[in-house]
Amino acid sequence: MPTPSSASAPIRRLTLRDLTACADLSEDRGWPREEHKWGFLLTAGTGYGIDDPGGGLVAACTVTEYGPHGRPSLAAIGMVLVAERHARKGVGRRLMRHVVSELGTTPLTLHATPYGRPLYEELGFKVTGRAEMVRGRFTPVGPEPAIATRAATAEDLTTILRLDEEVFGADRTPIVTRLPAFADQLRVAEEDGRIIGYAAAWPNMDTHVVGPLIARDTETAKALIGSLAARTDRPLRTDIDVRHEELLAWVRERGLAVVAPNAVMTYGITELPGDWSRRFAPLTVAAG
Numbered sequence: 001m002p003t004p005s006s007a008s009a010p011i012r013r014l015t016l017r018d019l020t021a022c023a024d025l026s027e028d029r030g031w032p033r034e035e036h037k038w039g040f041l042l043t044a045g046t047g048y049g050i051d052d053p054g055g056g057l058v059a060a061c062t063v064t065e066y067g068p069h070g071r072p073s074l075a076a077i078g079m080v081l082v083a084e085r086h087a088r089k090g091v092g093r094r095l096m097r098h099v100v101s102e103l104g105t106t107p108l109t110l111h112a113t114p115y116g117r118p119l120y121e122e123l124g125f126k127v128t129g130r131a132e133m134v135r136g137r138f139t140p141v142g143p144e145p146a147i148a149t150r151a152a153t154a155e156d157l158t159t160i161l162r163l164d165e166e167v168f169g170a171d172r173t174p175i176v177t178r179l180p181a182f183a184d185q186l187r188v189a190e191e192d193g194r195i196i197g198y199a200a201a202w203p204n205m206d207t208h209v210v211g212p213l214i215a216r217d218t219e220t221a222k223a224l225i226g227s228l229a230a231r232t233d234r235p236l237r238t239d240i241d242v243r244h245e246e247l248l249a250w251v252r253e254r255g256l257a258v259v260a261p262n263a264v265m266t267y268g269i270t271e272l273p274g275d276w277s278r279r280f281a282p283l284t285v286a287a288g
Contacts, residue, residue, distance in 0.1 A: 078286025
């Protein structure tokens with residue numbers, strides 16, 4: 001019997017049973033295994049993959065949809081990976097074409113590395129912004145913002161959801177309601193008893209990733225980052241919209257260095273919805 005070809009293998013939906021195979025695929029391409037993140041994305045969103053006839057996965061990606069169930073107003077594509085032994089054979093292109101077709105008229109977004117950007121441009125995605133991944137041990141320097149922060153409570157969830165939808169521009173209830181279990185910290189910033197921002201820090205390998213980071217202004221974003229940093233002994237990592245120049249300069253002064261740029265790309269819309277001036281960092285670039 002001839003061995004089935006990866007070029008003709010069907011594209012299927014992934015489940016949590018594929019978690020180890022997804023982590024193996026990350027490792028194959030020199031990425032961290034990130035099982036905690038893969039698990040979140042496979043439960044909060046949808047995974048797509050192509051099986052390797054020899055075992056494991058040839059390729060995979062995730063899609064996280066936002067807005068009304070069954071009628072999403074935005075979808076984020078992430079974790080697009082092709083096994084090294086199958087690279088440069090059109091597998092990633094076939095997977096992406098399938099996903100774009102599956103999502104129909106839903107506007108799409110993704111964060112692209114310089115390596116992946118040509119493929120996405122070929123498929124019709126346009127660069128509409130940029131983000132910089134920063135990483136390092138946060139060291140307080142000088143006076144910190146005087147804005148009050150505290151741990152979020154269950155009673156805050158309705159307000160957080162309302163603020164998040166206003167700033168992000170789409171309903172993210174399935175994502176936000178999973179944050180208390182997914183993240184090690186979920187904090188809010190307050191002024192006169194009113195929540196003016198929130199942020200989470202979730203574990204990813206040896207770091208804590210700060211995201212989402214939504215805040216009324218830069219000073220509020222600083223206060224949230226500082227409060228999260230004060231409660232962990234791990235290095236921090238986050239992805240900051242480059243338009244927030246003051247915040248990027250502030251975190252660099254405190255020990256976080258730029259490690260990678262990403263192009264923010266969209267398909268079917270000319271810019272992301274919501275209020276970018278209050279959206280400082282995503283939950284993860286894989287989820288938009």
